[in-house]
Amino acid sequence: MGIITPGFFGKQREADPKLPPGQYETKDFPVLSAGPTPNIHQGEWSFTITNESGEKTSWTWDEFMTLPTETVDTDIHCVTRWSKFDTTWRGVSLDTLFENVETSAGYTMAHSFGGYTTNVPLEDLLDGKAWVAFEFGGEPLDPEHGGPARLLVPHLYFWKSAKWVNGITLHDTEELGFWEVNGYHAYGDPWKEERYYYDS
Amino acid sequence: MNWAVADVVGIREETPTARTLMLRVPDWKGALAGQHIDIRLTAPDGYQAARSYSLSSAAGDPVVAVSVELMPDGEVSPYLVRGVSVGDQLEVIGPLGGWFVWRTEQTEPIRMIGGGSGVAPLVSILRTHIASGNTAPVKLLYSVRSPEFVYFRDELAELTEAAKAEVTLQYTRHAPQGWTGTLGRIDAARITAWAAGDAPDTSTYICGPTRFVELASDALVATGVDPMTIRTERFGGA
Numbered sequence: 001m002g003i004i005t006p007g008f009f010g011k012q013r014e015a016d017p018k019l020p021p022g023q024y025e026t027k028d029f030p031v032l033s034a035g036p037t038p039n040i041h042q043g044e045w046s047f048t049i050t051n052e053s054g055e056k057t058s059w060t061w062d063e064f065m066t067l068p069t070e071t072v073d074t075d076i077h078c079v080t081r082w083s084k085f086d087t088t089w090r091g092v093s094l095d096t097l098f099e100n101v102e103t104s105a106g107y108t109m110a111h112s113f114g115g116y117t118t119n120v121p122l123e124d125l126l127d128g129k130a131w132v133a134f135e136f137g138g139e140p141l142d143p144e145h146g147g148p149a150r151l152l153v154p155h156l157y158f159w160k161s162a163k164w165v166n167g168i169t170l171h172d173t174e175e176l177g178f179w180e181v182n183g184y185h186a187y188g189d190p191w192k193e194e195r196y197y198y199d200s
Numbered sequence: 201m202n203w204a205v206a207d208v209v210g211i212r213e214e215t216p217t218a219r220t221l222m223l224r225v226p227d228w229k230g231a232l233a234g235q236h237i238d239i240r241l242t243a244p245d246g247y248q249a250a251r252s253y254s255l256s257s258a259a260g261d262p263v264v265a266v267s268v269e270l271m272p273d274g275e276v277s278p279y280l281v282r283g284v285s286v287g288d289q290l291e292v293i294g295p296l297g298g299w300f301v302w303r304t305e306q307t308e309p310i311r312m313i314g315g316g317s318g319v320a321p322l323v324s325i326l327r328t329h330i331a332s333g334n335t336a337p338v339k340l341l342y343s344v345r346s347p348e349f350v351y352f353r354d355e356l357a358e359l360t361e362a363a364k365a366e367v368t369l370q371y372t373r374h375a376p377q378g379w380t381g382t383l384g385r386i387d388a389a390r391i392t393a394w395a396a397g398d399a400p401d402t403s404t405y406i407c408g409p410t411r412f413v414e415l416a417s418d419a420l421v422a423t424g425v426d427p428m429t430i431r432t433e434r435f436g437g438a
Contacts, residue, residue, distance in 0.1 A: 005243070007279070008241040009244075010247045024251075026437070029437050034299055036430050182299040
């Protein structure tokens with residue numbers, strides 16, 4: 001606990017067990033993006049998983065739409081300190097996408113249109129923990145929130161849920177992605193407040 | 201890096217709804233222009249709230265400055281804008297952020313677009329650029345609703361006067377008496393005209409409300425600017 005700030009009492013008086021440390025709840029949906037929002041049409045979208053020996057498994061948008069989908073109700077937590085409760089997404093589970101991918105790699109890099117990347121351990125993408133989502137709140141995902149499709153890894157800070165995602169590569173060793181090179185934590189557990197690279 | 205107890209050593213009323221706080225942070229080793237700090241407040245019962253604020257001070261300034269805009273429904277900003285006095289202490293951590301930054305070794309021209317309080321990190325870049333003696337052109341397009349809401353008004357006017365930077369104000373609601381520029385919200389045509397003739401290797405920094413940043417960055421991309429040369433920082437919902 002820090003120094004007491006005289007005269008400060010705060011608004012969110014009840015400690016909310018859904019709120020990780022250092023976060024506040026917002027009803028908005030703020031936008032954290034490094035640059036302009038790319039405008040990607042479904043026709044030019046595709047998604048490719050590349051394993052550590054270079055074998056690729058790909059889906060076009062139309063192929064992707066034939067995969068079984070799941071509805072995900074979850075809270076999301078941004079490294080910039082806002083959290084948004086009870087968001088609803090629809091997408092394809094990474095378990096489905098990895099079904100026929102042969103790998104013994106432990107690490108992944110998610111890649112996006114525009115060249116952005118973020119690194120996630122493979123085990124954080126499997127067993128019902130991650131999706132490629134294309135709907136938010138029952139509507140097609142807006143471009144500024146990552147549409148047509150983004151990664152959804154809600155148990156990590158939300159920059160790990162790469163917007164405009166177009167693929168995942170598998171790696172034997174951990175490499176750092178775009179935001180991680182630029183100061184954010186390699187793993188990003190909101191409950192351990194792993195915001196910045198020095199939050200060991 | 202840990203939370204540090206900073207002393208509030210100066211306060212300037214920036215606009216009717218914003219204040220600049222000057223903070224002396226122990227063991228401060230400087231920042232990169234464009235970085236932010238987090239400020240944390242603690243209530244008597246231990247309840248804490250923290251928010252991020254961009255630095256407006258130059259990278260090497262020993263005393264750091266943040267400008268805080270009053271959010272009517274906010275939790276931290278009302279205290280920082282109305283409650284803090286010189287001599288008070290605040291907990292801070294930083295500097296933070298490694299992307300929306302300008303480094304003194306960058307030699308390319310700089311183009312910056314700020315909306316409202318989003319001008320703060322751009323002013324840090326402007327101040328750092330000038331202090332470093334960098335001779336590359338630097339320009340700022342600053343959208344603000346009316347003259348009394350202009351952050352750093354005198355300083356920006358002086359920089360323009362001294363031809364150290366090209367600062368263009370875009371008033372969205374009210375312009376000062378005798379204003380000969382345009383009035384109204386920034387649109388794509390305005391940005392295209394302002395950016396016309398910039399060197400192709402110009403780096404762009406855009407900071408402001410989400411809709412504003414979307415519009416400004418889309419307008420530049422539409423004119424052929426490489427998206428990878430545009431750094432953005434957005435605030436508010438979308």
